Amino acid sequence: MADSNTLTSNSEVIQNLIDGNVLAARALALAGVRHMFGVVGIPVTSLATQSVALGIRFIAFHNEQSAGYAASAYGYLTARPGVFLTVSGPGCVHGLAGLSNSAANTWPAVMISGSCDQRDFGKGDFQELDQIAAVRPFVKFAAKATEISQIPHLVLSALSHAVEGRPGGCYLDLPTDVLHQKISEEDAARILAEAENPRVRVVENLVSSVDIEKAVGLLRNADRPLIVFGKGAAYARAENSLKKLIETTGIPFLPTPMGKGLVPDSHELASTAARSLAIGGCDVALVVGARLNWLLHFGEPPKWSNDAKFILVDISKEEIELRKPYLGLVGDAVTVLDLINKEIKDDPFCLGKSHPWVEAISQKAKVNVLKMETQLAKEVVPFNFFTPMRIIRDAILAQGSPYPILVSEGANTMDVGRAVLVQNEPRTRLDAGTWGTMGVGLGYCIAAAVASPDRLVVAVEGDSGFGFSAMEVEVS
Numbered sequence: 001m002a003d004s005n006t007l008t009s010n011s012e013v014i015q016n017l018i019d020g021n022v023l024a025a026r027a028l029a030l031a032g033v034r035h036m037f038g039v040v041g042i043p044v045t046s047l048a049t050q051s052v053a054l055g056i057r058f059i060a061f062h063n064e065q066s067a068g069y070a071a072s073a074y075g076y077l078t079a080r081p082g083v084f085l086t087v088s089g090p091g092c093v094h095g096l097a098g099l100s101n102s103a104a105n106t107w108p109a110v111m112i113s114g115s116c117d118q119r120d121f122g123k124g125d126f127q128e129l130d131q132i133a134a135v136r137p138f139v140k141f142a143a144k145a146t147e148i149s150q151i152p153h154l155v156l157s158a159l160s161h162a163v164e165g166r167p168g169g170c171y172l173d174l175p176t177d178v179l180h181q182k183i184s185e186e187d188a189a190r191i192l193a194e195a196e197n198p199r200v201r202v203v204e205n206l207v208s209s210v211d212i213e214k215a216v217g218l219l220r221n222a223d224r225p226l227i228v229f230g231k232g233a234a235y236a237r238a239e240n241s242l243k244k245l246i247e248t249t250g251i252p253f254l255p256t257p258m259g260k261g262l263v264p265d266s267h268e269l270a271s272t273a274a275r276s277l278a279i280g281g282c283d284v285a286l287v288v289g290a291r292l293n294w295l296l297h298f299g300e301p302p303k304w305s306n307d308a309k310f311i312l313v314d315i316s317k318e319e320i321e322l323r324k325p326y327l328g329l330v331g332d333a334v335t336v337l338d339l340i341n342k343e344i345k346d347d348p349f350c351l352g353k354s355h356p357w358v359e360a361i362s363q364k365a366k367v368n369v370l371k372m373e374t375q376l377a378k379e380v381v382p383f384n385f386f387t388p389m390r391i392i393r394d395a396i397l398a399q400g401s402p403y404p405i406l407v408s409e410g411a412n413t414m415d416v417g418r419a420v421l422v423q424n425e426p427r428t429r430l431d432a433g434t435w436g437t438m439g440v441g442l443g444y445c446i447a448a449a450v451a452s453p454d455r456l457v458v459a460v461e462g463d464s465g466f467g468f469s470a471m472e473v474e475v476s
Contacts, residue, residue, distance in 0.1 A: 068098010
């Protein structure tokens with residue numbers, strides 16, 4: 001019979017052990033994760049509860065697809081990786097929607113999925129799937145923890161990979177047996193300390209002073225310059241640098257849909273209402289944080305003029321090499337814009353309101369706005385798209401600052417809303433994005449409410465788009 005001292009000693013040893021769920025939760029908390037989206041179940045329920053115990057808010061969804069969309073939008077709005085949790089097999093597959101959305105929009109997100117016991121893989125285990133192979137096409141980084149000691153390093157690596165360079169999705173696979181493995185508190189503390197603050201690769205500034213001089217020279221000598229910016233500039237928090245450049249030079253600007261609000265839509269140099277004239281007539285376009293993809297007609301005729309010269313600012317060297325602009329500037333939007341602003345400060349220029357190009361865009365915009373307002377003023381029964389959009393627009397503007405975050409989803413709903421609804425503050429518009437994905441709306445709404453609790457969130461959704469994720473209303 002064991003004596004009391006032996007029982008006490010064994011009890012202390014047992015109490016000094018933690019499992020993989022606790023270790024993963026501690027790694028997430030150590031990395032500064034504040035929110036987690038997802039759907040719990042075997043084998044990750046304990047990971048969720050342990051995370052909550054450490055102060056991480058868990059937002060439970062009905063479907064992993066919407067949880068993934070929420071995580072990707074959260075990453076965009078906060079510039080921190082949105083983390084979402086799924087079960088194995090089908091849960092992971094549903095979560096691919098969120099990872100692919102992050103990849104398409106270049107937003108940081110990390111999906112953490114449970115998986116089957118490693119000893120039973122290949123035998124037809126419950127929800128068995130080669131999840132690393134499944135996620136690989138959609139992520140920057142994918143890894144499986146094969147033993148408990150790897151968890152902290154892989155958690156922090158996934159989070160850092162998501163935000164470094166061009167943002168995107170990352171994946172971490174936590175098998176059931178690894179989550180159930182145990183480790184001493186002492187070893188856990190040591191491993192967490194070793195994993196803390198992994199070296200993040202800093203994006204090298206590849207912009208030379210010669211290239212900055214060339215960019216400024218092109219803008220200065222252009223007859224019809226245009227500044228275009230998108231959600232990459234919004235993610236980079238480039239609003240102040242952009243506004244300074246626009247107001248210093250007097251160059252008209254055109255935001256892509258989710259770039260709206262970086263400089264207020266109400267600004268006198270906004271050319272959104274004269275979009276066709278702006279892109280069809282410009283001879284030099286400075287494009288910041290926006291890809292020359294379908295949203296910008298690939299930068300090609302007939303929408304753009306044959307002689308248009310593009311200065312493309314992007315954090316991705318590969319993106320610039322793909323588009324082959326007249327001049328490519330690789331770097332963070334704020335860094336590059338600040339260099340351009342500094343170069344202009346030394347030898348300033350400004351088009352002025354009476355410049356033929358500025359005047360032409362201004363007049364065209366006024367004509368188109370008047371046409372739109374005439375249409376909006378009509379009392380049509382039954383409603384068309386314009387009447388409710390006018391009501392929504394006026395209600396949003398009446399809110400004042402901080403303005404609501406608008407989530408727009410649908411085909412006609414989104415198209416009409418893009419023209420009618422006004423954005424006057426940065427990152428206050430979320431829509432179907434680069435892929436034109438339907439079903440993102442409710443997940444985006446929840447992410448916006450979590451990321452920006454000081455702002456009202458307004459969802460303007462088409463009936464079909466809403467139907468993709470309607471049950472998530474219960475989560476909100």
